[in-house]
Amino acid sequence: MEKDKAEEARSILSDLEALDEIQSTLEKEDNHWWSLLTPDSKRWNEDGIRMPEILREEFVEAVKRAIERSEKALKEL
Secondary structure, three states, rough: OOOHHHHHHHHHHHHHHHHHHHHHHHHOOOOEEEOOOOOOOOOOOOOOOOOHHHHHHHHHHHHHHHHHHHHHHHOOO
């Protein structure tokens, strides 16, 4: 495998590891209140921006799509 392809594969594998961890966490979660945390939205007395259920569902699907795309890209190398 060429050096460039090996580096790209390593990057994809790193992304897949992070995505798998996210997916595993999402599968364990019940339907609890989620929030979006950013440096600007996280305050001393607040817990970020509330994430509605429809957005949580879209996020779960986006994680699945990202895993599929990453696996496909890895196979194409």
